[in-house]
Each structure stands twice: as C-alpha cells, then as structure tokens.
Amino acid sequence: QVQLVESGGGLVQPGGSLRLSCAASGTILTINAMGWYRQAPGKQRELVAHITMVGRTSYADSVAGRFTISRDIAKNTVYLQMNSLKPEDTAVYYCNADITVWGGKGSNYWGQGTQVTISS
Numbered sequence: 001q002v003q004l005v006e007s008g009g010g011l012v013q014p015g016g017s018l019r020l021s022c023a024a025s026g027t028i029l030t031i032n033a034m035g036w037y038r039q040a041p042g043k044q045r046e047l048v049a050h051i052t053m054v055g056r057t058s059y060a061d062s063v064a065g066r067f068t069i070s071r072d073i074a075k076n077t078v079y080l081q082m083n084s085l086k087p088e089d090t091a092v093y094y095c096n097a098d099i100t101v102w103g104g105k106g107s108n109y110w111g112q113g114t115q116v117t118i119s120s
Contacts, residue, residue: 002109005025005111006094007114008020013118014087017085018085021080024097027103027104028101032053034097034098038091048080049069050069066084069081078097094113095111
C-alpha cells in the first residue's frame with residue numbers, strides 16, 4: 001500500500017555536501033512523521049534526524065549544526081541536507097515514516113536505503 005524511495009546518495013569528499021530525498025507513494029491518508037536513520041557496517045542503526053508534519057525537528061548530537069531535515073507536504077517528500085561531511089558519516093541511510101493509509105491504521109514503513117560514502 002505504501003512505498004518509500006530514497007535517492008541522492010553517493011561519494012563525497014570530507015567537508016563536502018549532499019542532499020538526500022525520500023518520496024512516499026501509495027494509499028496515504030496522513031503522514032504523521034518522517035525521519036532519517038543510518039547504519040554503518042558492524043554498528044547499530046541510529047536515528048539521524050526526525051520531523052513531524054507540523055515542522056518540529058530533532059537531531060542526533062553527532063550531526064546537529066551540520067544536517068538539516070525538511071519536508072514538502074504536498075509532495076509527500078522529506079529531505080536531508082548534509083553539510084561539512086566527515087568520514088564518520090559514511091553509512092547506508094534509510095528513510096522511515098509513520099503513515100496512516102486509507103481504510104487502515106497507522107503503521108511504520110522503511111525505504112530501501114541509499115549509500116553515502118565520505119572519502120578522499
């Protein structure tokens with residue numbers, strides 16, 4: 001019923017910038033919240049940034065001041081602007097959303113992930 005598709009990942013030099021996007025599609029009634037998670041090899045998946053549909057945001061301490069999360073409600077899309085990138089930011093980044101579908105209940109959905117690599 002719902003699909004999340006991430007895009008914008010790639011290889012960037014330290015200090016560079018990258019913008020990720022995540023578009024939701026399907027029988028969506030309401031998107032209650034969206035967020036970005038990341039997972040590096042051998043590490044636990046961690047929350048990077050979160051945004052409610054009224055615009056309240058939160059960030060992991062490791063990215064606060066460098067990353068910015070935003071959303072376009074009309075397009076069912078969330079973005080992650082990443083600046084001053086460090087090698088420690090290298091990971092697979094996943095989009096996550098809490099969505100209520102037509103005729104159903106609120107549920108949690110995950111995108112397929114997009115690779116972000118910070119290297120010289």
